[in-house]
Amino acid sequence: MTGSVSAVLFGDPFAVMNTVGLVAFALVGASKAVREEFDLFGVAVVGLAMAFAGGVTRDLLVARVPLVLRSPVEILLGLLGVALAVALSAWLASPDEHPVTLVADAVGLAAFATTGAIVATDAGVSAFGVVAVATINAVGGGALADILLDRAPFILFEDFYASCAVLGGVAYWVAGALGAPSGLAAATCAAVTVGLRLVAVARGWRLPTAKRLGDRFGE
Numbered sequence: 001m002t003g004s005v006s007a008v009l010f011g012d013p014f015a016v017m018n019t020v021g022l023v024a025f026a027l028v029g030a031s032k033a034v035r036e037e038f039d040l041f042g043v044a045v046v047g048l049a050m051a052f053a054g055g056v057t058r059d060l061l062v063a064r065v066p067l068v069l070r071s072p073v074e075i076l077l078g079l080l081g082v083a084l085a086v087a088l089s090a091w092l093a094s095p096d097e098h099p100v101t102l103v104a105d106a107v108g109l110a111a112f113a114t115t116g117a118i119v120a121t122d123a124g125v126s127a128f129g130v131v132a133v134a135t136i137n138a139v140g141g142g143a144l145a146d147i148l149l150d151r152a153p154f155i156l157f158e159d160f161y162a163s164c165a166v167l168g169g170v171a172y173w174v175a176g177a178l179g180a181p182s183g184l185a186a187a188t189c190a191a192v193t194v195g196l197r198l199v200a201v202a203r204g205w206r207l208p209t210a211k212r213l214g215d216r217f218g219e
Contacts, residue, residue: 013186014118017111018055018067019077024108026051026081027088029145031096034089036149046148047082048075054140058116058133062123102201110193113138113165114186117172121182127173134169134189135162160200160207168193 029050033043052074056066068074088095095101116137120130139162143153155162172189180188199205 013183014115017114017118017186017190018074021055021108021111021115022051022074022077023081023084024104024111025054025141026078027085028081028096028101028105028108029141030082030085031088031101032145032149034085035094035096040086043086044079044082046145047085048078049148050141050145051078051081052141053144054112054137054142055115057140058119058137061133061136062119062125103198106194106197106201109138109161109165109197110168110190112141113168113193114172114189117169117189118182118186121172121176127177130173131166131169134172135165138162138165138168138193160205161197163207164193164196164200167196 026047028047030043030047032050033046038046052066052068056068059066085095085101088098088100092098113134116134117130119137120133123129125133139155142161143155146153168189171192172185175185175188176182
């Protein structure tokens, strides 16, 4: 997982998904910082935080040195995502709301849910552990980025976001339990996660709030 650039780009499912996730989430996080008019250093910090926080937490949960501290390629991929966000801001008034960024967010969510599930499975954790690590890997970076932007993490609100990663992690575990090879299980997790997220965005899916449920049952 820490080999050359060619290994990152053309290697195992983890390397491929990790590459996609780092670039996508760095782009999304940096785009949010651009909207808040952060300076270039702030844009880079938020972008890299979104790209790396979930993976660092994942690695600590399975008792290993975070991958970002072992592979310089990781930093380069994150900076590539930041550079793309800065470039988009030159042409778009609201890059964080553009379809390119929304799709990148969905792709990053799927990629990191998959890498989390792969690492958790390799660590030999339970089914719950696989789903939990997949979800934390997928949404941890976004939560930290929101905190740096001085707002409550949006995954705690109504948006159907973290749930996509949960269901993707479940799909990975089920595929593995049925004997699917790791590549097929990874593809299943990614497809379920990104598919659900894109549909949720297109149709405006939201999870109900406790207040809304209380009002409905109180009628």
